[in-house]
Amino acid sequence: MSGTKTNETSNIRGLVCVNCGAKYPDGTALTCPRCGIDEGILDVEFDVQAARQTLTRQALALREPAQWRYRELLPVASGAHPTPPQIGWTPILEAPRLAQALGIRRLRLKDDGRSASGSFKDRPSAVAVTRAMAEGYREVACASTGNAASSLAHCAAVAGLRANIFVPARVPQGKLAQLLAYGARVFKVEGTYDEAWRLCMAACERFGWYNRNCAVNPYLVEGKKTGGLEIAEQCADDPPDWISVSVGDGCSIAGVWKGIREMREVGITDWTARMLGVQAHGVAPIAAAFTTGRLDRSKTGGDTYADSINCPVPRNWRKAVNAVRESGGRFVTVTDEEIREAVRQTGRLSGVFAEPAAATAVAGVAAARRAGVIGADSSVVVVISGNGLKDLAGALSAIGEPFTVPPDLDAVARHLGED
Numbered sequence: 001m002s003g004t005k006t007n008e009t010s011n012i013r014g015l016v017c018v019n020c021g022a023k024y025p026d027g028t029a030l031t032c033p034r035c036g037i038d039e040g041i042l043d044v045e046f047d048v049q050a051a052r053q054t055l056t057r058q059a060l061a062l063r064e065p066a067q068w069r070y071r072e073l074l075p076v077a078s079g080a081h082p083t084p085p086q087i088g089w090t091p092i093l094e095a096p097r098l099a100q101a102l103g104i105r106r107l108r109l110k111d112d113g114r115s116a117s118g119s120f121k122d123r124p125s126a127v128a129v130t131r132a133m134a135e136g137y138r139e140v141a142c143a144s145t146g147n148a149a150s151s152l153a154h155c156a157a158v159a160g161l162r163a164n165i166f167v168p169a170r171v172p173q174g175k176l177a178q179l180l181a182y183g184a185r186v187f188k189v190e191g192t193y194d195e196a197w198r199l200c201m202a203a204c205e206r207f208g209w210y211n212r213n214c215a216v217n218p219y220l221v222e223g224k225k226t227g228g229l230e231i232a233e234q235c236a237d238d239p240p241d242w243i244s245v246s247v248g249d250g251c252s253i254a255g256v257w258k259g260i261r262e263m264r265e266v267g268i269t270d271w272t273a274r275m276l277g278v279q280a281h282g283v284a285p286i287a288a289a290f291t292t293g294r295l296d297r298s299k300t301g302g303d304t305y306a307d308s309i310n311c312p313v314p315r316n317w318r319k320a321v322n323a324v325r326e327s328g329g330r331f332v333t334v335t336d337e338e339i340r341e342a343v344r345q346t347g348r349l350s351g352v353f354a355e356p357a358a359a360t361a362v363a364g365v366a367a368a369r370r371a372g373v374i375g376a377d378s379s380v381v382v383v384i385s386g387n388g389l390k391d392l393a394g395a396l397s398a399i400g401e402p403f404t405v406p407p408d409l410d411a412v413a414r415h416l417g418e419d
Contacts, residue, residue: 010077011050015042015218018318026075030216037201041316042218046073048265055266060233065089067123067226073262074226075127075219080134084158087126088226090114092234092381095350098362099380102345103369106379108240109352110231113387117178119308119355120252120385121151124214124223129155131219132210139164142212143200145193145248145307146175147357147386152212153182164209166200168193172307172391194300194313214251215315221255228259231381232269239269240381242329242374244276246360248309250286250320253277256383257323273381275329276374277320278364280304280336286317287331290324305336305394308357308386330373334363340398342366343388347399353388355395361385 015024017032019039024032032040051072063069067088068076076082090112099107112120125148132140141164142152149165156163163184167176168191179186189196197213204211214220231243243260245253253275263269279287283302289295295317302312314320324331334342339356342363346354354362361382368374388395403418405411 010075011047011072012075013045013047016045017041018043018322030211030218037216038315041215041319043319044075044218044222046262048262052266055268057236057268060268067126067223067230070226070229073222073229073266075222076130077134080130082126082130083133084116084126084155087116087122087155089230092231093350093352095352098345098349101349102362102366103376104365104374104380105377107365108235108379108381109346109350109384110227110381111352111384112227113352113354113358113384117151117154118387118390119147119151120224120227120383121147122155123226124148124220124255125151125155125212127223128152128210128212128217128220129159129161132161133159135210137210138162139207139209140212141165141200141204141209143167143193143197145310146171147308147390148212148214149184150175150178150182150390153179153184156184157182164200164203166196166203168196170307172393174390174392193311215249221251221258221316221319224252224255225259225262227252227383228256229263230259231256232260232263235381236269239271240273240379242276242365242378242380243273244278244361244365244368244380244382246306246309246357246364246383246385247277247279247286247320247331248311248357249314250316250318252383252385254316254319254323257327261326272327275324275327276364276368276380277324277329277331278360278367279331279333280306280309280339280360281333282336283310283312284333285312286314286320287333289317290321290331293321304339305397306339306356306360307391307394308355309360330368332364332367332371332373334360334367338363338367343395343398346384347388352384353395354384355386355388355390356398358383358385
């Protein structure tokens, strides 16, 4: 069920269609009626001047270390109770040996694998649950290849809401286990992610569930934006040249860029960074759209073992393309073997265990360096969007097997030097 809109006291000015520019009042639409569900993606506009009055460095220094510290730029009313309360404020880690291997001067990792359910997707899911509770919903739903699903199941469990999750048949076992452990009602769809997504959309309409799908819910990107808000604050006096983000549907990189841009607009920083969008070579529709200016909807296939970005039919492609262009950035693509190498390198050289989709952003830095897109003197922040434990089969295919030995020291000696 849904109640009345409770967001009147936030700084939201309204919603704008990224396709046609039409504007709508807050809370009146999820997608643009003129452009339809596939093209009419909406973006949330905030009153930045109002936010500047209270969102200052001095104010931030006194606030809790969570994404809710940026309340002036979030679609959450002042009377709402953010749930879960401790999402966000993940660390940025120096990775000098990995930087050397990639051929750049400096590398920092924004490690969202340490988030509550182990991924970047906790940020938008927390916004979804908070809004759903404020609007009177008792059930929430999404379709996902895994991370959005497990994050929503976690946040719903904390809030006491029922989560309804639609996953494609190829969902990794680690993510499926999380869903069931959090008490979600899970529908494993015998079909593709796009088929699971369409079934979820129909179910939300029929059963009155809160729709957490980023492809149509513009408020969810604002949760992803907190990743950029945090990077801006954490690097406020030491900015990077580039920020690398793996890309599936496109809303994560759009959100991170929006956060970077808004922190400059409110006066917390005086810089922006160039965005590097990275897609798997087998599923790269947004990288192609960055070149052509349009999405080729005739291509609905492709594949990559990085399941979290295996999205042949992205709906937020335009937001992603706009973000990278506005920042002066670029798109690159990487092969599955390059992603596997990045899983190995990231673990061995930085101590961060990244799932394949997260390691894709590291592989993209190497590819951009080889292509001359990123210079040797560059400073880069990479968003590690998920923990390697999320996809053990994918991780093991990259990192190999252990030595099996009897309890015999000579057997150990025979293997020395083989790794």
